[in-house]
Amino acid sequence: xxxxxxxxxxxxxxxxxxxxxxxxxxMATEPAxxxxxxxxxxxxxxxxxxxxxxxxxxxxxxxxxxIRPMFNWAGRNSLFPLHWGLACCxxxxxxxxxxxxxxxxxxxxxxxxxxxxxxxxxxxTVTWKVAHKLITLYEQMxxxxxxxxxxxxxxxxxxxxxAYSVVPGVDKLVPVDVYIAGCPPRPEALLDGILxxxxxxxxxxx
Amino acid sequence: MEGEELSxxxxxxxxxxxxxxxxxxAGRVRFPPEILLxxxxxxxxxxxxxxxxxxxxxxxxxxxxxxxxxWSDREKQYVFLSTRVPxxxxxxxxxxxxFSSANWHEREAWELVGIEFDHHPDLRPLLTPTGxxxxxxxxxxxxxxxxxxxxxxRDV
Numbered sequence: 001x002x003x004x005x006x007x008x009x010x011x012x013x014x015x016x017x018x019x020x021x022x023x024x025x026x027m028a029t030e031p032a033x034x035x036x037x038x039x040x041x042x043x044x045x046x047x048x049x050x051x052x053x054x055x056x057x058x059x060x061x062x063x064x065x066x067i068r069p070m071f072n073w074a075g076r077n078s079l080f081p082l083h084w085g086l087a088c089c090x091x092x093x094x095x096x097x098x099x100x101x102x103x104x105x106x107x108x109x110x111x112x113x114x115x116x117x118x119x120x121x122x123x124x125t126v127t128w129k130v131a132h133k134l135i136t137l138y139e140q141m142x143x144x145x146x147x148x149x150x151x152x153x154x155x156x157x158x159x160x161x162x163a164y165s166v167v168p169g170v171d172k173l174v175p176v177d178v179y180i181a182g183c184p185p186r187p188e189a190l191l192d193g194i195l196x197x198x199x200x201x202x203x204x205x206x
Numbered sequence: 207m208e209g210e211e212l213s214x215x216x217x218x219x220x221x222x223x224x225x226x227x228x229x230x231x232a233g234r235v236r237f238p239p240e241i242l243l244x245x246x247x248x249x250x251x252x253x254x255x256x257x258x259x260x261x262x263x264x265x266x267x268x269x270x271x272x273x274x275x276x277w278s279d280r281e282k283q284y285v286f287l288s289t290r291v292p293x294x295x296x297x298x299x300x301x302x303x304x305f306s307s308a309n310w311h312e313r314e315a316w317e318l319v320g321i322e323f324d325h326h327p328d329l330r331p332l333l334t335p336t337g338x339x340x341x342x343x344x345x346x347x348x349x350x351x352x353x354x355x356x357x358x359x360r361d362v
Contacts, residue, residue, distance in 0.1 A: 127335075128334070128335040128338070129333065129334065129335045131335070132335075162349040162350060163349065164334075164340065164342035164347070164349070165333070165334065165342070
């Protein structure tokens with residue numbers, strides 16, 4: 001788990017502008033401003049930036065009632081899960097995004113790249129062979145991110161719990177927010193799990 | 207290749223092999239492990255069994271059995287071959303010089319049943335993760351409830 005904790009985001013501060021005394025070579029006095037502006041547009045820096053922008057206009061209490069709820073509202077209504085099918089739960093996962101259940105009405109749109117996702121739905125049996133790939137995908141997703149363990153295999157290993165090749169629960173690898181029981185769970189159960197996750201995001205404070 | 211023909215053509219060259227009829231195949235051949243490469247060259251070049259479909263292994267506690275399935279595209283027939291090595295020294299010559307398709311099959315038989323294939327070009331785990339220390343299809347391997355499991359995932 002050492003790699004997971006090491007992968008927590010670290011807020012970077014822009015380095016001090018180099019001065020003419022530091023370097024023997026002639027350098028521009030202005031720092032690389034465009035790069036820093038792109039950095040501040042990241043989601044994890046939205047809250048400090050918003051607080052800084054609204055700090056002079058609103059009281060502390062009004063900020064607490066406005067900024068964090070607005071951030072949570074935007075996040076929970078545009079959950080993008082990773083389009084990553086592992087086993088038979090992936091069939092139910094696919095059905096949940098079809099015409100009959102239509103998870104897109106909750107703003108849930110599967111994306112093909114982990115860089116565009118904030119929700120990892122582990123839908124199937126995770127073997128030890130694929131475990132480090134799952135961690136890599138999780139680490140490639142931008143913050144803030146959530147994990148749903150879908151089905152008995154991802155929750156606790158399922159019928160393969162004592163097997164030599166199966167991870168007994170995906171929470172041994174990544175932190176899980178919502179567990180969905182079932183073998184496989186119906187699309188309604190997946191939608192229920194997504195709605196519970198939205199409730200969790202709604203109540204998010206820090 | 208009907209009836210006793212396989213037996214007639216093999217036993218003259220390899221007196222140690224035992225050929226017995228088996229269902230609608232050309233037969234089932236048991237052979238000592240020393241003649242493996244010579245026997246399979248004869249099967250391929252002399253008898254026309256040109257496709258190796260399968261290599262597997264079984265743990266019989268005292269000894270381990272390695273079995274092969276060959277297919278003749280000309281005769282449209284299978285033949286099953288098997289040999290036994292002692293469990294104390296489960297060494298067998300690799301078949302990759304004769305049939306290159308034996309490569310991955312032997313990797314699987316090595317990691318699951320622990321047959322050591324000598325002179326194999328690339329004996330790495332195929333199905334189990336890197337660094338996995340057990341041969342899980344051996345009868346001595348114990349399944350266990352994973353309490354207190356320490357998760358170790360190698361760096362990518």
